[in-house]
Amino acid sequence: MSELRQRLGRELDGAQEPEEKESESENKLDGETASDSESKSEFGGAPPARTSDDTPEVLNRALSNLSSRWKNWWVRGILTLAMIAFFFIIIYLGPMVLMMIVMCVQIKCFQEIITIGYNVYRSYELPWFRTLSWYFLLCVNYFFYGETVTDYFFTLVQREEPLRILSKYHRFISFALYLTGFCMFVLSLVKKHYRLQFYMFGWTHVTLLIVVTQSHLIIHNLFDGMIWFIVPISCVICNDIMAYMFGFFFGRTPLIKLSPKKTWEGFIGGFFATVLFGLLLSYLMSGYRCFTCPVEFNNDSNSFTVDCEPSELFQLQEYNIPLVIQSVIRWKTVRMYPFQIHSIALSTFASLIGPFGGFFASGFKRAFKIKDFANTIPGHGGIMDRFDCQYLMATFVNVYIASFIRGPNPSKLIQQLLALRPDQQVHIFNTLKAHLVDKGMLASSEDA
Structure with a gap:
């Protein structure tokens, strides 16, 4: 009888062994460790990868005869041209519309990131998380944009009594609003899930830091002149397109493990194309006051104005060409706008450092085993997938202006x-x- 039990035990162990090995191999996918598995069990598991095809049916039928590689190329290309056309339209509509679009993009990016956290969080049905997340978004926006309104619309604020009171006690009101949310969070704590709730509290605040702060800097850059808004954003778009094009046709050498499709050929080709594009775009825009003048609020007409005498940055000047280059191009001097020199710094950052915002987003998505933040734009993913590099660029532009351009106003x-x-x-x-x-x-x- 004992021998029979031992034999049955060995057979059961043998039957379970493949399942255990398979489980171990799944846990080690993408470098996952035992601690990752423990985190999953506590936080309810990572959100499932989005695998549905979100390509419009019209494009699916039109491109049905192409391979998946070329189909993706055409889908991305068509949608990219559509987004560029939309970008031109909102620029034509003026700074007020641009600010509204930035606010809408901010809200959508916040929603995409916070939804990923909610997919992990909701399994315990703990109270108030989503409500508190949006409440904190409101508080942070009130804090940042309240001071901006006071700075740029000072006369209007002083003219209205309620606005004058809000302006005078703005920071105290902002702190009181945040403190209310903080107390609500403490009251929402549930026994046995404290660590999870503090994890999501940190998730919300990091999301606010990434999204709201950067979008606020974008609007600050816009007030210094639309050229400081358009050129950096266009350089990031150009680098993204040209890096994809060079990588698609010439890419052979992998660049970084976080993004296996990125190649050195695309990275280098995108850099040179972006610098050249930045110089040309800066030359075209520097001659128009509507792009170079600071955006100011006219209290008489209650509207934004962009009319001024161009600063020295946007006046053609003559520069001597280095002797080494003179022997090649046979030119001794060149006339260009000083802003074009600054555009070299902007385009260089956009092509060399800007992509690390995308790499950071790729690492984030791999940590939660998702392909995209959302499926808002077919072939491109969510809004956050398109703006991961733009937010990093906005911070650099703001620091650059404060360090090298802006003086006392x-x-x-x-x-x-x-x-x-x-x-x-x-x-x-x-x-x-x-x-x-x-x-x-x-x-x-x-x-x-």
Whole structure:
């Protein structure tokens, strides 16, 4: 009897062994470790990969005779041209429409990222997560854009009593709103799931940091002139297209494991094409005031204006060509806009550092075993799939402008002075007058 039991035990062990090996091999997929499996069991499992074909039926029928590789090429190409056409339309409609589009993109990107977290979170049916996530989005937007409204629409804000109160106590109101959400989160904590809830609390805040902060910087760049908005975004788009084209036709050498389809050929080809594109686009746009002038709010007409005298950045100047290059092209000087020199820095960042925003997004998607953030755009994935590099670019442009371009703004200083008490204004006037007299810019009262 004991021998029979041992034999049955060995047979059962043998039957279970392949299943165990198969389970182990699945757990080790994409470099997953035992700790990853434990995390899955706690957080309810990663969201399933999206495998449905979201290509429009019209394109499916038209491209049915092509291989999957060329079908994907045509789908991406057609949708890319459609998005570029839409980009031109919103630029034509002006800065106000551009700001609204940026806000819509921000909300959609937030929704795509937070939905991935919710797919992990909802298995426990814990309360308030989605409500709190959108509440925090509202609070952060109120904080950022409230100060922007005060800076750029100062006269309008001072004219209306409710707006003046909101402006004066803006930071306190923002903190009170956030504190309310914080207390709501603490009250929503459920026994045995504390770690999961704090994990999702961090998820929401990192999403806010990535999405809301960067979109706010994009709008700040726009106020410095539409050219600071259009050229960086166009360089990222150009690099994405040209890297894909060079990689599609000439790609042989893998670039990074996070994105197996990326190649060195596409990376290098995209770099040179983007720098050339940035120089040409900057030359074309620098001659138009509607692109180069800062976006300002006209209180008389209650509308945005982009009319000004072009700064030195957008006036043609003559530059000497280095002797080494002179011997090749036979030119001694070249006339170009100073902004074109800055465009080289922008396009270089867009092609060399910008793609790392995409690599970061690829690593994020692989961590949760999803192909795209969403299926909003056929052949391209979600909105976040298209803007992963743009957000990184927006931060660089804002830092670049603050470091090398922007100086003190006289109109904003005057606005702040007018908000002071009369005695403070007189004190600043006397201090400024004494300073100008010491500099020899004004004659002293004794000389007069």
